[in-house]
Amino acid sequence: MKNFKYFEPRTIEEACHLLSRYKDKAKILAGGTDLLVQMKREAVDLRYLVNIKKIDNLNCILSQDNLLRIGALVTHKELIDSTVVEKDFSILKEACLAVGTVQIRNLGTLIGNICNASPSADTVPTFIALGAKLKIVSTRRERTVLVEDFFAAPFQTILEPDEMVTEVEIPYPTLNKCFVWGGCYSWLPKITTTDETLIGVAIFLEIALERGRLEQVRIALGSVAPTVMRARESEEFLVGNKIDAKVFQEGGQIAANEIAPRSRAEYRRHLAGVLVEKSLNLAAERALRSGQFEETN
Amino acid sequence: MKKLIRIVVNGKLFKVRVDYYRTLLEVLREDLHLTGTKNGCNEGECGACTVLLEGKAVYSCLILALDADGREITTIEGLLKEGKLDPLQQSFVEYGAIQCGFCTPGMILSAKALLEENPSPSEGEIKTALAGNLCRCTGYKKIVAAVLAASQRS
Numbered sequence: 001m002k003n004f005k006y007f008e009p010r011t012i013e014e015a016c017h018l019l020s021r022y023k024d025k026a027k028i029l030a031g032g033t034d035l036l037v038q039m040k041r042e043a044v045d046l047r048y049l050v051n052i053k054k055i056d057n058l059n060c061i062l063s064q065d066n067l068l069r070i071g072a073l074v075t076h077k078e079l080i081d082s083t084v085v086e087k088d089f090s091i092l093k094e095a096c097l098a099v100g101t102v103q104i105r106n107l108g109t110l111i112g113n114i115c116n117a118s119p120s121a122d123t124v125p126t127f128i129a130l131g132a133k134l135k136i137v138s139t140r141r142e143r144t145v146l147v148e149d150f151f152a153a154p155f156q157t158i159l160e161p162d163e164m165v166t167e168v169e170i171p172y173p174t175l176n177k178c179f180v181w182g183g184c185y186s187w188l189p190k191i192t193t194t195d196e197t198l199i200g201v202a203i204f205l206e207i208a209l210e211r212g213r214l215e216q217v218r219i220a221l222g223s224v225a226p227t228v229m230r231a232r233e234s235e236e237f238l239v240g241n242k243i244d245a246k247v248f249q250e251g252g253q254i255a256a257n258e259i260a261p262r263s264r265a266e267y268r269r270h271l272a273g274v275l276v277e278k279s280l281n282l283a284a285e286r287a288l289r290s291g292q293f294e295e296t297n
Numbered sequence: 298m299k300k301l302i303r304i305v306v307n308g309k310l311f312k313v314r315v316d317y318y319r320t321l322l323e324v325l326r327e328d329l330h331l332t333g334t335k336n337g338c339n340e341g342e343c344g345a346c347t348v349l350l351e352g353k354a355v356y357s358c359l360i361l362a363l364d365a366d367g368r369e370i371t372t373i374e375g376l377l378k379e380g381k382l383d384p385l386q387q388s389f390v391e392y393g394a395i396q397c398g399f400c401t402p403g404m405i406l407s408a409k410a411l412l413e414e415n416p417s418p419s420e421g422e423i424k425t426a427l428a429g430n431l432c433r434c435t436g437y438k439k440i441v442a443a444v445l446a447a448s449q450r451s
């Protein structure tokens with residue numbers, strides 16, 4: 001922890017040059033809520049510390065080109081307070097409120113949390129359910145990767161040593177009178193409410209109003225596999241099906257059988273079934289409620 | 298390697314030469330001799346090191362001192378104004394919300410940040426705001442009561 005060189009780049013280009021020069025000996029400092037803990041435990045070989053907080057334009061939350069764009073320096077607290085997020089993607093706010101404690105949310109960034117790649121990270125399932133993508137830059141190239149494809153293993157991402165994430169982009173679902181969408185993030189803790197997440201469930205679903213059927217369903221589960229996973233068999237079963245309590249119950253059971261937890265498997269499997277079912281019901285309820293607002297306008 | 302940092306603590310400007318690796322917590326306690334802020338776990342779990350960074354509650358053990366350069370910090374010492382206790386501090390005393398006192402500075406600052414943002418919190422909101430501050434003595438009931446009473450007074 002003791003001997004490292006310290007840099008405060010003013011632009012993304014400067015930061016990328018530092019990463020390309022020092023590669024995996026360099027670590028990015030944003031909120032620092034994960035990095036400082038690792039430094040104190042000497043769990044990281046830190047030679048070069050790159051503080052990105054002086055870079056302009058990384059702390060924006062923008063609604064632009066049918067995307068919600070969240071910059072790398074946006075903290076959980078900033079997202080929670082954002083009126084744009086409250087209006088357009090309140091499930092993200094719901095997920096952020098599950099992260100850590102007030103003190104962690106005030107300092108820690110969303111993207112820092114994603115890059116830490118914990119299998120139990122609370123915002124990741126929601127980002128995956130919303131089809132979010134990460135913008136990754138380096139001196140060599142720029143690329144966009146689905147959050148879903150970002151994780152290789154617990155605490156390991158697909159980032160190359162010279163790359164950094166600059167923003168996360170969430171596509172706006174198509175809004176028209178025929179379809180409504182709803183979502184939710186539900187979770188249960190291991191012991192206390194500020195403890196690690198035992199299981200996290202994020203749902204995004206789209207309902208075709210006239211037929212009363214599920215047009216699109218995305219179920220993302222956290223802390224039940226080495227990386228956050230989609231319950232694809234459950235999704236396949238649900239799409240095209242009616243909005244029905246029994247359908248949701250079966251969807252929950254199918255999802256429960258898809259998980260691959262490292263520990264407390266029986267309990268997690270039981271919880272997955274219950275939580276997915278409850279969450280599908282809640283998401284559908286929210287979707288239909290949002291449709292009512294449109295009709296009365 | 299050292300860096301000269303400028304930090305405003307409780308309204309006063311300090312210039313300190315700090316080693317890169319030292320945390321804000323260490324510098325507040327050892328260089329500025331503001332020992333009200335406590336070191337409990339040193340890894341951002343217990344909340345004893347809580348200070349306000351531009352009004353927001355943060356764990357000072359997770360902030361490098363050089364990262365606090367140019368920032369405004371409030372420690373528990375900053376709540377005493379001209380020898381008078383802050384209403385929150387007064388309430389903690391009256392409600393028996395202090396036993397050993399180790400968690401108290403952090404608790405009060407988290408509560409202070411809450412009341413600045415939300416002057417009439419519910420009990421649930423108080424508990425959420427204080428969830429990042431652990432207390433081994435009181436069982437929390439009197440702490441929550443003290444914060445509620447302080448909010449109702451102002």
